[in-house]
Structure formats: C-alpha cells, structure tokens
Amino acid sequence: MKKIKGFAMRRLGQDAMIVAESVDLIDFDKIVSLNSSAAYVWESLQETDFTTQTITDILMQRYDVEEKVAHKDASELVNLWLNAGIIKE
Amino acid sequence: MSEILNYCVGGHMFTLYIPKGMLSEEELKPYTPFRTESCFIEERLFTLNLIKDKETLSANVQVSTDLEDENGKTTLFTHEDGSMTIYLTAVSGCQCCRIRISKDYHTAKAWIGGTPSERRYALDTTLMLLYTFASAKLDTLLIHASTIKYDGKGYLFLGKSGTGKSTHSHLWLEHIEGSELLNDDNPIIRILDGNVYVYGSSWSGKTNCYRNIRIPVGGIVRLHQAPFNRISPLSGIKAYATILPSCSCMKWNHEMAEEIHSTISKVIERIPIYSLECLPNQEAAHLSFETLRSNNE
Numbered sequence: 001m002k003k004i005k006g007f008a009m010r011r012l013g014q015d016a017m018i019v020a021e022s023v024d025l026i027d028f029d030k031i032v033s034l035n036s037s038a039a040y041v042w043e044s045l046q047e048t049d050f051t052t053q054t055i056t057d058i059l060m061q062r063y064d065v066e067e068k069v070a071h072k073d074a075s076e077l078v079n080l081w082l083n084a085g086i087i088k089e
Numbered sequence: 090m091s092e093i094l095n096y097c098v099g100g101h102m103f104t105l106y107i108p109k110g111m112l113s114e115e116e117l118k119p120y121t122p123f124r125t126e127s128c129f130i131e132e133r134l135f136t137l138n139l140i141k142d143k144e145t146l147s148a149n150v151q152v153s154t155d156l157e158d159e160n161g162k163t164t165l166f167t168h169e170d171g172s173m174t175i176y177l178t179a180v181s182g183c184q185c186c187r188i189r190i191s192k193d194y195h196t197a198k199a200w201i202g203g204t205p206s207e208r209r210y211a212l213d214t215t216l217m218l219l220y221t222f223a224s225a226k227l228d229t230l231l232i233h234a235s236t237i238k239y240d241g242k243g244y245l246f247l248g249k250s251g252t253g254k255s256t257h258s259h260l261w262l263e264h265i266e267g268s269e270l271l272n273d274d275n276p277i278i279r280i281l282d283g284n285v286y287v288y289g290s291s292w293s294g295k296t297n298c299y300r301n302i303r304i305p306v307g308g309i310v311r312l313h314q315a316p317f318n319r320i321s322p323l324s325g326i327k328a329y330a331t332i333l334p335s336c337s338c339m340k341w342n343h344e345m346a347e348e349i350h351s352t353i354s355k356v357i358e359r360i361p362i363y364s365l366e367c368l369p370n371q372e373a374a375h376l377s378f379e380t381l382r383s384n385n386e
Contacts, residue, residue, distance in 0.1 A: 008343070008346070010350050012325065015325055015326055019340070019346070020341075023154045023341045026154075026341070031326065
C-alpha cells in the first residue's frame with residue numbers, strides 16, 4: 001500500500017489530522033482525525049510502500065504490545081485509512 | 090488619470106487605482122463605509138491597479154486549474170516567478186475578469202468587464218482573493234457566515250450554501266429583541282492580543298449590509314437542516330472541522346494552509362463552537378440564543 005499524494009498531517013493539541021493539500025484533491029472536504037499512535041504511524045510511514053506488517057512492526061517497536069494486538073490495531077488502521085481514501089492498495 | 094482610493098476592511102488597509110470613470114459610485118458603494126483618507130504604506134495589505142487593456146493580462150501558461158462554484162469558474166495559472174494569473178468566468182460563460190497577482194500578494198493588476206452584475210462579481214471576487222491571500226499570515230480569516238450583533242458580541246452562523254444561514258439570522262432579528270445584522274455573507278475574524286474579533290466587511294452577499302465595526306466574537310454555530318432543533322457543543326478536531334470549510338484559503342498552498350490552520354487553532358481554543366441541527370423556526374433561534382448567551386453572561 002501507499003499513501004495517496006497530496007495529504008498533509010496537522011497537529012491540534014494532543015491530536016492530529018490529515019487534510020487535503022493539493023489541487024488534485026480539491027473536492028476532498030473530509031478531515032481524518034488521528035490519535036497519537038495513528039499520527040506516529042502516519043509520520044513513520046513516509047512515502048514508501050508498506051503492508052499491514054510494516055505498521056505492526058512500527059507499533060511493536062514504539063509501544064510495548066504483543067504482535068497479535070499490534071497486528072489487530074494495524075489492520076483496523078489500514079481499513080480506516082483505505083475507507084477514508086488517504087491510502088491506496 | 091487614475092483615482093486613488095484607500096480602504097480599511099477588518100483593520101487591514103488596501104489601495105485601489107481606478108482609471109477615471111471605470112467604476113461608478115454605485116459599483117463602489119459596498120466599499121464606501123470603509124474609505125480612509127490615508128494609507129500607511131507599511132500597513133498596506135495590497136495595492137490593486139485596475140486597467141483597461143484585457144490583453145496585457147493574458148496568462149501564456151499551459152497548465153491551469155479550474156475551480157467552479159455557483160457564482161462561476163475561477164481558472165488559476167501559476168507562473169515560473171511565483172506570480173499568478175486568475176481568470177474569472179461568470180455563470181453566463183462570459184469571461185469578466187483577469188487578475189495578475191505578485192508572488193508576495195502585495196500588488197495586483199486586474200481587468201474587469203461584462204454586465205453590471207458580472208462587474209460587481211469580478212470586483213468583489215478580486216478583492217476577496219487578494220484580501221485572503223495577503224492577510225492569511227496576519228491571524229485573519231475571511232469566513233463565509235451570516236453574523237448577528239447582540240449586546241456587543243458577534244455570533245456567526247456557518248453552513249453550506251442553502252443551509253439557511255441568512256434565514257437563521259433573520260429569525261434572530263425577528264424574535265430576539267436587540268439583535269442586529271452585522272454581515273450576511275463574508276465577515277472577517279481576527280485575533281488581536283489573544284482576543285477573537287469579528288468585523289463587518291464590504292462583502293455581504295445579496296444583502297446590503299456593509300458595516301465598518303468590530304466586536305468580540307461570542308460564539309460560532311454551524312447549521313445543519315433537520316426535522317428537529319438540537320444544539321451540541323464541539324471541541325478539538327470536531328470544532329476545527331466545523332470552521333475550516335467556511336474559511337477562504339488556497340488549501341493546496343502549503344504556506345497559506347498552515348497559516349489558516351494556526352489561526353483556526355487559536356479561534357477554537359478561545360471561542361465556544363456549536364453544531365445546530367435545526368428547523369427554520371422561532372424555537373431554533375431561541376435555542377441558539379439561550380445557549381450562546383449562557384456562555385457570554
């Protein structure tokens with residue numbers, strides 16, 4: 001998977017969000033909110049290709065969680081972001 | 090010979106150079122309450138030169154972006170030196186305006202044409218664009234809202250076109266004694282010394298309401314049509330997301346988007362923000378009035 005080009009992450013206090021910042025995304029009027037761990041994952045992913053396993057690894061390195069839990073969280077995040085239209089297969 | 094006119098809208102000054110006879114007094118009427126005698130160059134937001142020759146403002150650039158709304162089409166061209174050309178096309182299909190804006194947004198030239206209503210649209214749009222671009226870094230928002238003044242405070246009603254912003258304001262005017270219309274379409278929000286103010290402006294949609302006054306903001310409410318009346322307070326990202334879509338901004342321009350982000354973040358820290366699901370009736374006006382007033386007593 002890959003991030004769709006043209007989105008920017010902005011911080012608001014403890015929270016963060018993804019907003020469209022590109023002429024190509026002019027009709028994208030949603031704001032995708034991120035909690036602190038989702039924001040950490042988004043920043044860590046940068047512009048390279050990734051899989052659910054990439055996110056699982058990022059979560060395990062940063063937080064003291066078992067792989068099973070991290071994998072479940074990673075899958076949820078991927079589904080959420082795919083549905084929101086900020087990443088693509 | 091050009092006429093030089095200075096204006097101060099939302100506490101920001103700008104200057105127009107208009108060739109004699111190009112714009113009538115009637116066309117400049119919304120701007121008249123904002124006229125000032127002098128304009129300090131260092132405090133000037135921008136200068137707009139109106140010119141008679143359309144052809145000198147041809148873009149000569151292949152790549153452009155079209156943005157359309159109910160008023161017409163805006164075509165943007167970006168030049169290599171960072172300056173911009175903008176064409177405005179009215180709903181009739183007639184190109185009624187060409188604008189060339191410097192990279193720093195401080196100087197612009199424009200040609201305006203078409204029918205009287207198209208010329209009005211062209212002048213207002215040109216000035217609103219320049220105002221938005223040049224003031225973004227100054228904790229200023231040009232916001233799409235109908236605004237009521239009550240007991241010295243300003244209450245802004247936001248919503249998509251057709252939601253009933255003006256209708257809700259008019260319900261206040263009808264049922265809440267002491268309320269006045271401050272602006273019906275595009276007031277200005279500014280943060281000064283940590284306080285949030287709303288200013289009337291020369292842009293008020295179809296309503297003639299061009300008031301040169303400034304008052305503290307008492308609350309901001311986004312309206313949603315519903316078969317009932319219900320008001321809910323918003324905070325954090327929900328409050329932020331309720332304001333962002335109503336603010337003028339080139340959201341694809343990173344620098345400007347960051348500046349608007351910073352201003353909105355400050356506004357939501359300081360001002361109560363609500364979502365109002367409502368019917369167009371008296372009860373809705375009383376509900377928003379009672380809720381907003383309970384925060385401002």
